[in-house]
Structure formats: structure tokens, C-alpha cells
Amino acid sequence: xxxxxxxxxxxxxxxxxxxxxxxxxxxxxxxxxxxxxxxxxxxxxxxxxxxxxxxxxxxxxxxxxxxxxxxxxxxxxxxxxxxxxxxxxxxxxxxxxxxxxxxxxxxxxxxxxxxxxxxxxxxxxxxxxxxxxxxxxxx
Ligand SMILES: CC(C)(COP(=O)(O)OP(=O)(O)OC[C@H]1O[C@@H](n2cnc3c(N)ncnc32)[C@H](O)[C@@H]1OP(=O)(O)O)[C@@H](O)C(=O)NCCC(=O)NCCS
Numbered sequence: 001x002x003x004x005x006x007x008x009x010x011x012x013x014x015x016x017x018x019x020x021x022x023x024x025x026x027x028x029x030x031x032x033x034x035x036x037x038x039x040x041x042x043x044x045x046x047x048x049x050x051x052x053x054x055x056x057x058x059x060x061x062x063x064x065x066x067x068x069x070x071x072x073x074x075x076x077x078x079x080x081x082x083x084x085x086x087x088x089x090x091x092x093x094x095x096x097x098x099x100x101x102x103x104x105x106x107x108x109x110x111x112x113x114x115x116x117x118x119x120x121x122x123x124x125x126x127x128x129x130x131x132x133x134x135x136x137x138x139x
Pocket of ligand 1: 070085106107113116
């Protein structure tokens with residue numbers, strides 16, 4: 001397995017089977033151009049088998065932290081350590097960028113994700129409730 005940072009829209013498009021929906025060219029370009037946004041893709045024999053995305057967040061009193069935005073491993077490649085390896089690779093990248101920590105929000109019934117993050121050293125920081133403001137219907 002080889003983990004590499006996505007640098008082009010073509011790499012993102014080739015990995016879209018790992019996303020919840022199709023990759024749109026304009027959003028790929030915006031993602032790649034956005035400071036503090038990154039995606040690491042795990043390749044097995046050249047095939048995109050998993051991905052993790054991260055977004056750096058900075059606040060005046062908190063410094064910079066990494067939010068693990070999405071983690072996904074294709075079903076055929078699960079339970080081989082790829083999700084754990086991607087999570088650790090993002091944490092390593094966050095540390096290299098000077099982030100003071102990394103966090104992720106997880107559904108409390110997502111046993112695979114909870115096990116993966118625990119396996120990658122995450123601490124349980126408690127439950128929180130999420131609220132949203134849908135602003136457009138094309139997302
Ligand atoms: C969560 C996900 C990324 C895990 O990927 P994976 O490559 O199968 O995970 P790994 O093989 O690296 O497993 C890491 C650890 O979690 C455990 N684990 C993985 N899947 C599990 C499951 N379904 N039930 C229980 N434990 C599980 C493994 O046993 C391993 O534990 P260990 O290190 O103590 O041996 C994958 O199941 C997935 O893509 N799920 C759908 C998307 C998703 O829910 N993403 C997370 C959003 S927050």
C-alpha cells in the first residue's frame with residue numbers, strides 16, 4: 001500500500017468511488033486551491049482503495065488544529081489496516097504542519113470508525129450535538 005497526497009483534479013476524480021457522490025470538477029479545483037485542505041489517498045496495486053481528507057482550522061485563542069473531514073475505505077479493502085494507516089498519516093501531516101491536535105466527529109453507532117480511530121490513538125472527548133443551516137439545495 002502506498003499513501004500519497006492528491007495534487008490534481010484527475011487524482012480526485014479517479015478516487016470518486018470512495019466519496020459519497022461524484023466529484024465535481026469545480027469543487028475539486030476549489031478543494032485543491034484551498035489553503036489547509038488536503039486529501040491523502042491509499043493505493044493498492046495502483047487502485048485508490050481509501051482516502052482521508054483534512055481541513056486545518058485556526059482560531060486566535062486556539063492556534064491551528066486539523067479536522068479529519070472524511071475517511072473512507074472501499075469495501076473490498078476493509079479490515080486490512082488501511083483506515084488506521086490513513087488516519088495516522090493525516091495525524092503525522094498535521095503534526096508536521098504545527099497543528100496542536102486533530103479531531104473528528106463520529107456517529108456514535110459507527111463501530112468501524114470508532115474502532116479505527118481508537119486504534120489510531122484517538123481519545124474519547126465526549127458527545128456533542130450537531131446543528132446545521134442548509135443554505136443551497138445543490139450540495
Ligand atoms: C471506518 C473505515 C474507514 C475503517 O477502514 P478499515 O480500513 O476497514 O479499518 P482498519 O482495517 O484500519 O481497522 C482499524 C481498526 O478498527 C477495527 N475495525 C475496523 N472495522 C471494524 C468493524 N466493522 N467492527 C469492529 N472493528 C472494526 C479493526 O479491527 C482495527 O482494529 P485493530 O487495529 O485493533 O486491529 C471503513 O469501515 C469505512 O470506510 N466505513 C465507511 C465510511 C465511514 O464510516 N467513515 C468514517 C466516518 S467518521
